Structures are given as structure tokens and as C-alpha cells.
Amino acid sequence: MAGPSDAHRAISEGLAALQARDPARAAALLRDAAASAGEDFPWMALGNAELALGNLDAAETAIDRELKRDTRDVGALLVKGHLRERLGDPRAASSFYQAAANQAAAGSPVPPPLAGLLTHGQRFIAALQGDYGAHLREVVGDVLSPAMREAIDLLTGKSQVYLQHPSVFYYPGLPQKWFYETADFPWLEPMLDLSPAMRNEYLARVESGFEPYVQHRANRPAPNNPLLGKMDWSAHYFWQDGSLVEGNAAACPATMQALGHAPLPHVPGRAPNALWSRLLPGARIAPHYGMLNTRLICHVPVKTAPGCSLRVGNDRREWTDGTAFVFDDSIEHEAFNTGPESRVILLFEIWRPEIPPEDREAIARIFQAIDSFGIN
Template identity: 40%
Template sequence: MANTEQGNRAAIEAADRALAADPRDLRALIAKGDALGGLGDSRAAASFYSSALRAAGDGAGLAPAIIAELRRARAAVQAQAQQFEAHLTSSLARAGFNPSTSSDRFALSLDLMAGRKRLYQQEPRFYLFPGLPQIQFQPRETLPWLASVEAATGEIRAELDALRAEPDLFHPYVEARADRPNFNSSGMLANPDWSALFLWKDGNEQPEITRRCPRTMAALSEVPLCRVPGRTPSILFSKLKAGARIPPHHGLINTRLICHLPLIAPPGSRFRVGNDAREWREGQAWAFDDTIEHEAANDSGQDRTILIFDVWKPEMNEEERALVSALFQAVDGYGAGGQAWGV
């Protein structure tokens, strides 16, 4: 035993000499990891194995012998990570943590720490209001009006059905603008796979449609719609054809939430915001931050249709809402903007 410990300490000294000359010496990094592991310090060993793996990059041009050593190092790192995760799980369970019932935010912090999920941040394309929380799907308890909107699902669906009898009313959601450059890198420009019928568009009522949707508008009468003249709210029926996809993208401003009320939601129609993926279910609404990367897919055999509207984030006070509205009115006073929040 003493000889083994002595040998490991001698190996550490030899590795340290090599690393002093070249901190990226792969053999020395692995050797020091082996020696530390032999002394029972698996976490320190994993740190040197991990350093060797980072220094090796894709392994191009390395000798087969060192490639084999790197594979062994990777296996050791993975084993240590599993042991560490098991230790944390058992320790936190004793402290009362239950992934099903405890804090969602704490559960996410563990997933991030363990590398099971990646961190998604707000990345608005045009305007960032600092200090707002990074929340993918807004907690229901912060949206007291959501349940009353859900309660009107049947009446809203009836009004939608009458409009669906006239399919020409729906137009591609992403339309070209004559006064701005148009890019189609995501394949959505003028694509009828994702279409919309607006009740309000860019802050302007579409009276010929709202007249036909009195129950829909009544259901939204107590909702804190995001109001910026000439820009928002937008209220629309959004249709995603069977088999269609909306690629990952980011929204425009982080001072609002986008709300979905599913009206026709066949199984297999789903939505992802950041690392939280959900299926739409008819009559079950949610609100999300669209400046966090999100995408949609309809892998069912039917079209999916939802009601979409935008509201102020509840963390925004009345003064802040008024100032954001004034800001974009000032932008528009300088030159035409409006459509799609293009500045």
C-alpha cells in the first residue's frame, strides 16, 4: 500500500515536471489523472482527464496509442460524473428535494450543472429591456386571466370554424415588405404552411374579422394586451399545416409574452421554448417569452390552429409599459416602421 501511494506521488511529480514544460502534454495530463485517481481523488483525476480531452480536440494526427489513452480518460470522466450525480441525487433527496414537486428553477439548475440541458437566454432581435427574468414558459399563477380565456375555448372555436369555411382568408404569416430587405433563410417567407388570419394586426383592428368574432374579443377584454400604436397587439388565428415545421427563431422585444390558446391541436403537434418542449392540447393555454429560441412542429396528419395574442410581461409596471410604448412611437415618428416591429 505504501509503495503504491509512493509510486502515485512520484508519478505526480514527474507529470508536474512535464506540464511545467508543456501544460498541454497529453500523456502528462493523463498520467497525473491516473495518479490522483490512485490516491482516491477521483474529482481531481477527472479534471486532468478533461483537460487532456480538451487539449486533444478532434484527435486528428494523434498516434493510436494516445487515442486509446484518451478513450480511457473519457470513460473515467463519464464514470466520475455519474458517481457525482448519484451522490448529489441521494444527498438532495435526504434534504427533501423531489424533482416532481420541488422548485422548477432549482431542478433546472441541476440539469444545467449536470450538462443535461443547455442555458437559453433572451435574445431579442430589436429591443432588450434589461432586468426582466429569464423564463421560458410563464408560470400560470402570474397570469390570473388565463383561466377565463381557456373557459371560452368552445365559443372561440365556433367562431374559428365559421372562418375556416373560407380558407382564402388565411395568408402566409411571414410576408414580404417592400420597404425593407427580405430574407428567406428559414424558408418561411410567403410559405402557406404557416398561415394566419388576423383580428388585430400590428396594433390595428381588422374590423371585418373582429365583427365575426365577438366572443373571441370578449374573452380577451380583461387581458393586459401589449399596446403600442401601430405595432401591437396582434391577435390572430395561426394555422400550421400537417407535417409542417417552424424552424428555431427568436422574437423581437422582451417586454411582452406571446400567448397560445390551442383550438385544433391533433396529437403530434408540439412546441419548444428553450429546453422545455410541450404538446399543444385543446383548451390549455400558455404564455412564453418568444425572445428565447423556440420552434414548432406538426407531425400529425391534420392542420393545427391556435389563437395567438401578445400581453405585457407582468414584471413591467405601468410607467415602464407607457415608456416602451412612447419609445416606439418616437421611432415611428422618425420614419415608417410598424410592421413586424422592424426598426
């Protein structure tokens, strides 16, 4: 057995041999030094030398010693994943690659020589998730409810969990539903029947009555939104913060007739809000959350256009003639217009059907209290 000074010399020479791309000499020197190893023994170096020689079991033993000393060593996690992959254990390989990726994302440095292995590991994880999903579907079968399909997508990493995250007011206990079935809101049918008339009203007013949807309110910080003050996303209001916009309403009787079918909420100073929402070609509304989860947002098409879509949670849909959307805007959502034409919808809000009348009244009082606070 080598003494301490001999062990230090062997380690130094072994590391030099590894750097000189002589893994056989490096492994021989480091193996000898390992017999009297202290706390600072370079197990990663021995593992790399054994790996270069194809001694996978010996390499894994050395890497395991390094991970016992530091369970979050990114390099050791990557090499352990690589070894498990080569030894035919893809699930274990994926778990170590994922642990390494998590540590790297948290700020742990990745050794430069292993940057390529990190990229490989991320690709390996993605490919394995695809294989895993295919295996699950083969075993479970294709006759599944939408909820079970989504559950499998979540299990395999194809989808992610999106939950209500309102920016101002959260009402507990509500179902986490992205889109609601429009058949549950029969008053949408007569509104859809008026879509052609609303389109004609829009075409007659295409150059008037619109303003940027994202605006800077007086005595408040400007919102950090790339659409601030831009007409890329614009609004033509019929109801705004509980007040009727009389000029716009008088000019668009069909639109007001359509809104008359909807059970608009009435909260002084807050609701109804109802508007034509226009998205110009190339515009994108970035992912965001609504202010509260006690309402649903409704879209009735006025002027549809190709290449326009709305994503709520993991569900992405395109606006089409004759189809309305009812969705929970307290779930992360975003909208796109990748086509050559403007898209216009009638946007308004309704109470969530799960909120009982007495709680609707209490919520209205809460917002009246919020609005009156600090006002002399």
C-alpha cells in the same frame, strides 16, 4: 549519461521502435535520452511507451512534462484523462477529458490515433455526470422545489442556462422566467371557455385567411429562415402591428370575444398582435429569440393535436385542451409538430406584469421613435 548526439540517436531509434510497436525498446531508449533532454524531447512518445507497458506512474510523469510545456496539447490532455481514469480518479479524468474536448472544439487538431479516446472521453463525461447527479440527489434528498431541481440539473450538466436574449430591445432587471403560472392571469379562464367556439370558427375558415408567418418585407433583406414563405407555419391575423384586420375579425366573433378578455398592449404601428398560429404536420420552428423582453406571449388552444410541443429554455410542454401557456419569448424557444394533424393556437402578446405603467409608455415612445427614424 548520453551525450547530445547519442541522445538524438536514442530518440530517433526510440520513436522508430514505438512506431514498430516495440514499446519496451522504445521506453528503454527514450528513458536514457530523457536524462539529457532538451526543449523538444518527445515526452508524449515516452508516455505512450510507458503506458503500453502498463507503467502508469511513469507514463503520467512523462505526460505531465508534456503538459508543463504545452498546457493545451490535446493528445496529452486525453492521455492524462485516460491515466487518471485507470488510476481510479474519475473526477480528475473527467476534467482532463473535458479540457481536451474544449480544445478540439476550438479547432486544435486531435492526433488521429487518439480520435477514439476523445469519443470515449466524451462518453465518460456524460456517464459521470449521470452518476454525479444521482449522488447529489441521494445526499440532498428528493423533497426539492422546482428551482432546486433545476439548479441540480444545471450543476450536473443535465440542463443548460437559458437567459433572455431579445434581438432588438432589452429591459434590464426582469426575472429570468421561462413559463408563467396561468393562475396569475385570471382573464385566461373565460378565454379558455371560448376554445370550442374558436375551434368551430377555425374549422369554418380552415381554407381561408391564412398566410405564411415568415415573410419577406419590401426593401429589407429576406430573413434567413427555412420557413420563409411556407405555409408550414401560417398565421390568420385579427390584430396586426396595431391595426385590426377587419375581415377576419368580423368572421370570427367568438375569437374576438376571447381577445376582449386579454389586456392587449396598444403601441401605434406595433401592437396589438393577435392571430391563429397554425403548425402543419412535420413542421418545426427552429430555436430563436423574440424581439424584446418587455412582453409575454400567450397561447390559448384552438385545435390541439398529438405530437405537438413547445420548448422554452429547458422546459418542454405539449399543447392540450383547456391549458394555456404564458411565456417569455426572449428566452430561446422552438416548436414541433411531429404528429399527423395541424395544431392551431390563438397567439397574442401582453405586457410583462413587472413593467410599470410609466415605463410602458416610455417603451411605446421608443418604438415610435425607431419607426419614424430616417423617414422623410
